[in-house]
Every structure is written in structure tokens, then in C-alpha cells.
Amino acid sequence: MSDITAAIDEVAVTPLIHNAEAALGTSSRSGSGRLGSFDVSWSAKASFSGGAVDLIAPGTIRLADITMSYSLGVSFSLALSSILPVLCLPSVCVNIPCVGEVCTPPICIDWPSITIPTSFSDSLLFTADFRLETYLAGADWKVDLVVEGLPSLELTPAAGRLLSTIGDAAAAALAPVPFIGPFLGGAILLIKNTIATAGARGLLGLILTPFVSGIRYTVITQPRIQEVLPAAGPSDPAVRIQLDAVSAAIVSSDEDEFVLSVDISPA
Amino acid sequence: MSLTQSDSLFAALHEGGANDITQAFFRARPRLLNYGSPLFIPATTVAGTSMPRISFPGVPGGLEWAVRFTVPIVDFHPDSSGGMPPPLTLPPGRFSLRSTVTLWMFCGRRGESVDRVVETSLDLWAVGSLLVRNVDGTSTVGFRVDAVELAGVLPETLGAFLECMIRMMINAALAPLNIPLKAMTAGAFTLVLTRGPLIETDQVEIWGHL
Numbered sequence: 001m002s003d004i005t006a007a008i009d010e011v012a013v014t015p016l017i018h019n020a021e022a023a024l025g026t027s028s029r030s031g032s033g034r035l036g037s038f039d040v041s042w043s044a045k046a047s048f049s050g051g052a053v054d055l056i057a058p059g060t061i062r063l064a065d066i067t068m069s070y071s072l073g074v075s076f077s078l079a080l081s082s083i084l085p086v087l088c089l090p091s092v093c094v095n096i097p098c099v100g101e102v103c104t105p106p107i108c109i110d111w112p113s114i115t116i117p118t119s120f121s122d123s124l125l126f127t128a129d130f131r132l133e134t135y136l137a138g139a140d141w142k143v144d145l146v147v148e149g150l151p152s153l154e155l156t157p158a159a160g161r162l163l164s165t166i167g168d169a170a171a172a173a174l175a176p177v178p179f180i181g182p183f184l185g186g187a188i189l190l191i192k193n194t195i196a197t198a199g200a201r202g203l204l205g206l207i208l209t210p211f212v213s214g215i216r217y218t219v220i221t222q223p224r225i226q227e228v229l230p231a232a233g234p235s236d237p238a239v240r241i242q243l244d245a246v247s248a249a250i251v252s253s254d255e256d257e258f259v260l261s262v263d264i265s266p267a
Numbered sequence: 268m269s270l271t272q273s274d275s276l277f278a279a280l281h282e283g284g285a286n287d288i289t290q291a292f293f294r295a296r297p298r299l300l301n302y303g304s305p306l307f308i309p310a311t312t313v314a315g316t317s318m319p320r321i322s323f324p325g326v327p328g329g330l331e332w333a334v335r336f337t338v339p340i341v342d343f344h345p346d347s348s349g350g351m352p353p354p355l356t357l358p359p360g361r362f363s364l365r366s367t368v369t370l371w372m373f374c375g376r377r378g379e380s381v382d383r384v385v386e387t388s389l390d391l392w393a394v395g396s397l398l399v400r401n402v403d404g405t406s407t408v409g410f411r412v413d414a415v416e417l418a419g420v421l422p423e424t425l426g427a428f429l430e431c432m433i434r435m436m437i438n439a440a441l442a443p444l445n446i447p448l449k450a451m452t453a454g455a456f457t458l459v460l461t462r463g464p465l466i467e468t469d470q471v472e473i474w475g476h477l
Contacts, residue, residue, distance in 0.1 A: 001279050001281050001283070001468070001470075002281065003283050003284025003287060003436075004278070004279070004280055004281070004284050004452065005270070005278070005280075005470075006451070006453065006456060007270035007271050007283075007477070008271065008276050008277075008456065009269070009271045009276075012276055012476065013477050015477070018282075030424055037302050078402070119309070135298060154331060195356065220455050222453060223454070226453070226454050228291065228292070228446065228450045229445070229447070231442075235298055235312055235313050235316075236296050236299075237295050238475060239292045239295045240291060241288060242315055245452055246453070251270070253269045253270075254269050255271070260453065262453040263284075264287045266288075
């Protein structure tokens with residue numbers, strides 16, 4: 001039998017977890033890679049909130065419909081010549097009296113390389129199982145929820161929206177390119193088709209999956225040495241106990257509860 | 268049956284944990300178990316509480332005395348103490364407590380050797396109940412002794428006299444021992460009490476919500 005047993009039900013554990021989500025704040029990541037003809041670099045921020053709590057004995061907490069809010073800054077770089085046809089003005093010859101035939105050299109347009117900067121913000125819902133992890137970190141006991149495995153993210157709807165945003169950004173990036181006029185619509189379509197929904201989904205997965213693969217919420221932090229009573233005068237110093245061992249579990253009976261067991265000793 | 272039952276939070280302090288807190292309390296503040304007039308304790312410190320001499324006509328300066336308790340050991344119902352002295356029993360919902368009390372009296376005149384000190388030690392058993400106290404806005408659980416038994420003191424009237432005196436003393440020593448409800452959750456949760464404290468199965472239990 002533990003010295004101290006504390007139990008809370010699913011209703012009470014919910015704000016505890018949501019507070020831990022809020023405490024985690026916003027995470028940032030950046031990276032780069034290759035997407036078809038494009039060189040891609042990105043920076044991303046993400047935060048988590050909400051989720052319906054389901055306690056599952058002996059040690060699983062399922063959070064259904066966690067909201068992941070994220071914002072991306074993605075830059076796509078490509079050489080337009082890789083998607084647009086070579087455009088050359090043919091040689092033109094003019095017969096000039098007393099001079100003879102004069103010809104202009106053929107002129108070919110060198111399509112430049114462009115960068116398409118794209119900003120995209122969205123949110124998605126996902127469900128994840130967490131295991132309980134209790135450990136002593138320095139002077140504190142902590143109870144963490146650590147995500148199990150890799151939660152599945154439904155990215156297709158967001159991918160469609162991202163692709164549309166890329167199209168708009170491409171139009172803005174291509175507009176200043178000389179001689180692009182007749183090719184503008186086709187170039188935007190080519191860029192969108194090159195990436196396609198599948199590519200956008202893959203890109204989102206590449207960027208967002210690391211955010212969810214290691215989620216760790218600290219739901220309880222308590223000092224190993226605890227002050228039970230404060231000092232009450234020079235002859236009555238503070239009274240302290242030491243938390244020698246802490247464990248957490250999910251216990252199921254007629255309801256599911258988060259149970260904390262603690263062994264203590266005089267400090 | 269779930270631990271939280273119809274509430275959302277449950278906390279239990281087992282008698283082992285209660286004794287750890289009691290030990291911590293009296294180890295930090297031993298003066299609350301150790302009282303004496305200036306011959307024994309010249310000044311109040313963490314170690315002891317200096318008390319006035321007992322004035323009595325014809326005794327210059329008054330009677331020098333001291334009393335000391337060992338750290339009490341608490342046992343929550345059901346009785347797992349190994350046997351209480353009759354007529355004490357441990358009813359449901361109560362705790363028992365055992366300690367040893369030592370009494371000193373200086374029997375000489377002022378200036379004489381302290382060899383003239385007489386002392387006696389008595390094993391004391393007590394039964395009591397828990398009470399909720401609000402201390403500086405914090406809900407706490409405290410101990411109150413209702414009955415004391417000193418085994419083997421005769422005549423019985425002397426036993427009753429000493430039991431009365433020692434019950435008041437031990438209650439005074441225990442009065443500052445108020446365990447915050449938060450300590451009963453190891454600090455993890457702040458609880459608003461809705462039910463308890465209730466003593467059962469060797470622990471004190473409380474229910475509430477966050």
C-alpha cells in the first residue's frame with residue numbers, strides 16, 4: 001500500500017492535459033528537400049489543443065480529435081526552362097541596297113530560375129494514444145504523457161488547399177518574368193500538375209509528422225522535497241517530506257481513473 | 268467501486284504516510300514534544316519549549332517541572348497496533364496513537380544539585396478523531412485525542428488524573444499538526460473538499476473536485 005494515493009476521473013484529468021498542451025506552446029522546425037523539379041525549403045510552427053480524453057487501463061490515455069494548428073513558410077525554387085519550351089526568335093534577313101543581305105542573329109530567351117514563396121496556415125484533427133512515463137528530473141518528479149507510435153494525419157483536404165495557395169503564389173512569382181505572358185497560365189498549371197495533390201500531401205507529411213512523432217506532455221511536476229507546512233517562527237521551522245517514489249497508472253472499475261501512488265519519508 | 272465514486276478527485280493518506288508526516292513534523296519542531304520550566308529548558312528553542320515554574324506558596328521561585336513525549340505513532344482503524352490496553356478500543360472511523368510520556372520534577376531547593384530530580388515514564392495510548400481545520404485559508408486535516416489510557420497506573424484515580432492532564436498536553440502538542448489537503452495528493456492536485464476525512468482500511472480518505 002502506498003503512503004499516498006490520489007485518483008482523478010476522466011472529467012478532472014481533461015483540464016490537466018489541456019493545460020499541459022498549452023504549456024507546451026508552439027514548436028518550430030525547418031528543413032529542405034526535393035519535390036520533383038523543385039528544391040523546397042520550409043519553416044513551420046505548430047501547436048496542439050483540445051482532444052477528448054479516454055482513459056484506458058492499465059496505462060493508456062487516448063486523446064481523440066486533438067487540434068494541430070500550424071503555419072508554414074515554404075519556398076519552391078525551379079528553373080523555368082525545365083518546364084517551359086525554349087523560345088527563340090528566328091534570324092531575320094533584310095536585303096539592303098549597296099550593302100547586301102543583313103541578318104539578325106537568332107535570339108533565344110533564357111528562362112530564369114524563380115522562387116515561389118508560399119505561406120500557408122491551417123489546422124487538422126488527429127487522434128493519438130499516449131503512455132504514462134514517471135521519472136525524477138533533477139529536483140522534480142514528473143509525470144509525462146508520451147505519444148505511442150506515429151499518429152495518422154489526414155492531410156488530403158489540407159493538401160488541396162496548399163496546392164491552391166501554391167498556384168496563387170506561382171502566379172505572383174511568374175508575373176514579372178519577361179516574355180512569360182503567353183505562357184503564364186500554362187506555367188501555373190504545369191507547376192500545380194507537377195506538384196499535384198499527392199506531392200502537396202507528401203510535403204505536408206514530411207513537414208508535419210515530426211511535430212506529432214514525439215509529443216510529450218508533462219501533466220504533473222512536483223518537487224521531490226515538499227514543504228508540508230511553512231515556517232511559523234524561529235522555533236518552528238518548515239516541515240518537509242520527501243517523495244521517494246511516484247508511479248502513475250490508469251485503473252478501471254465502474255469508471256476509469258488516473259491514479260497516482262506516492263511513497264514518502266521525512267525529509 | 269471507483270476511488271473517486273461520485274466525486275472527481277480522491278486522495279488517501281495511509282497510516283504509514285501519516286506517520287512519515289508526523290515524524291517530519293516533530294523532527295522539525297521537537298519543542299512541541301518537549302516542555303519544561305527554566306531549570307530544564309532555560310529558553311524556548313527548536314528543541315524545547317520553556318514554560319513558567321508552577322508557583323506555590325513556600326516554594327521559592329516555584330516548582331520546576333518538565334514533560335516530554337516521544338514522537339506519537341498513529342494507527343488508523345482497523346487496529347493494527349498489536350493490541351490496545353483495556354478499556355480502550357479502536358472504533359470505526361477513529362485513530363489510535365501511542366507514545367511514551369516522561370515527567371520530571373525537581374525535588375530540591377533552588378541551588379541544590381539536579382540529582383534531586385525525579386522522573387517517571389509512562390506508556391500512553393490514546394484514541395481520537397480527525398477534524399478539518401482552516402489554517403490561514405488552507406483546508407487541513409488535524410488530530411484530536413478524545414481519550415488517553417496510561418497502563419498500570421494505580422490507584423485508578425491517579426491514573427484518571429494523569430490521563431486528563433496528558434490528554435490536554437498531547438492535544439496541545441498535536442494542535443499545530445495540520446496536514447494540508449494538498450499534501451494528501453503529494454502536491455499534485457489542489458482539492459476542494461466535498462466529503463471526508465473518513466478513516467477506513469488503515470488510511471484517511473477525502474473526496475472533492477479540482
